[in-house]
Amino acid sequence: MSSSKSSLFAARWLAVPAAALLFTACASTSSTSTTTAAAQAPAAPVKVKVFVAAMFEIGKNTGDRAGEFQHWYERYWKDAKPIAVPGALQPVYCNADGVCGSVLGMGKVNSSSSMQAILLNPQFDFSQSYYVISGVAGTPPSRGTIGEVSWATWLVDYDLGHRWAPEENKPGEPTFMPRKGYEEYRRFRLNPDLVGWAMKLSADTPLKDSESARKYRLRYPDAAARRAPFVGTGTHMTGDTFFHGPGMSKQAQYIAKLYGADDYVITEMEAAAITLVIKRTHGTDRVMSLRGAVNFDQGNPKETTLQHLDPAPGETAGGFAETVENIELVGSRVVDHIVANWSTWSGGVPKP
Structure with a gap:
């Protein structure tokens, strides 16, 4: 064989393993890249069936005084x-059943x-979620009692309007006027x-009570205030103002009626705002507001409003520990039913 043919043969022979090595290297790199990509791929979002929203906890999440x-x-x-x-x-x-919650x-x-931060976070899928807005609250003695638990029929924002001092008003008339432009928010x-x-599943829940709460109720002449704890419904009034006194309670009822809502039965600080956030992302058809009454929104006839605000x-009022337990006892009945019957509830609220 001539030197030129020998050189050509050697070049072709050497080219084969080089190509093979290149293919092997590429295949190895591709495999490594795929493995790395799989390892770095984000986990599938949690499909939230029910989200429970609390507002505060006193200490730790377990093992101490419960909030x-x-x-x-x-x-x-x-x-x-x-x-x-x-x-x-x-x-x-979150648990394995799709029940999630946070403070x-x-x-x-x-x-x-x-x-809003939670709803928009890609770690969660809220496309079919139900919501339980859960917490303690106040109640007017004419309509509720310490230890009761209430499902909201309406949520009303107490703050969106104009207010002025009572002495600048005609005696006995409301000192509140709705502000135009807030019709979809208030x-x-x-x-x-x-x-x-919610009422069908929880109305007969055995509720906790305390001797201190029973004694405190007797300070009020109202039949509703003296009742044992019960499960009820009505309008929940949301306001950053922690209002007290018969005058402010009367104004809350006036606002509820002005807006065409049911009787005002609960005063709280969050539900209408949280519901607005949920409405803008997923609507309100699956929103529930659940509150337990731990105080009256006014003093008894023998004390002033300031004395009620700053008691000796x-x-x-007693019954706080029992009320926060009652809230979960009532709410979990609904949560457990939805999760256990998810094939029926996932598409929307069935007819009662």
Whole structure:
């Protein structure tokens, strides 16, 4: 063989393993890239069936004095890992059944900003979720009692309007005027079918009571105030103003009627704002507001409003521990029913 042919043969022979090596290297790199991509791929979002929103916890989530979140946490999330959400006050907890919850913070701005951060976080799928806005509240003695638990039929914002001092008004007339432009923000009628289901599933829940609460109720002459704890419905009034006194209570009822809502039965600080956030992303058909009364919105006939706001030692209403337990006892009946019958509820609220 001539030297030129020998050189050509050698070049062709050497080219074969080089190409093979190149193919092997590319295949290896592709495999490594695929494995790395798979490892770095984000986990599928949690499909949230029910989200429970509390406003505060007193200490830890378990093992000490319970606030609004502890009984929910101990029922659903004791073994759950916290999921951090940028922009939210506290982590979110979820169990394997799709029940999630978090502490959002007190007040309209605090709670609604947390809710929005959670709703928009890609770690969660809220496309079919139900919501339980859960917490403690006040009640007028003419319509409620310490330890009761109430499902909202309407949520009304107490703050969106004009107010002025009573001495600048005609005696006995309201010192409130609605502000135009807030018609879509100031009231929400919650899904009547869902409220009907909530009452059907929870109205007969055995509720806790305390001797201190029973004694405190007797300071009030109203029949409603002296009742044992019960499960009821009505309008929940949302306001950052922690209002007290018969005059302000009367004004809350005036606003509820002015807006065409049911009787005012609960005063709280968050639900209307949280519901507005949910409405803008998923609507309000699956929103529930659940509150337990731990105080009356006014003093008894023998004390002034200031005395009621700043009671002497031993003069406060009892029943806080029992009320926060009652809230979870009532609410979990609805949560458990929805999850256990998800094939029926996932598409929307069935007719009661």
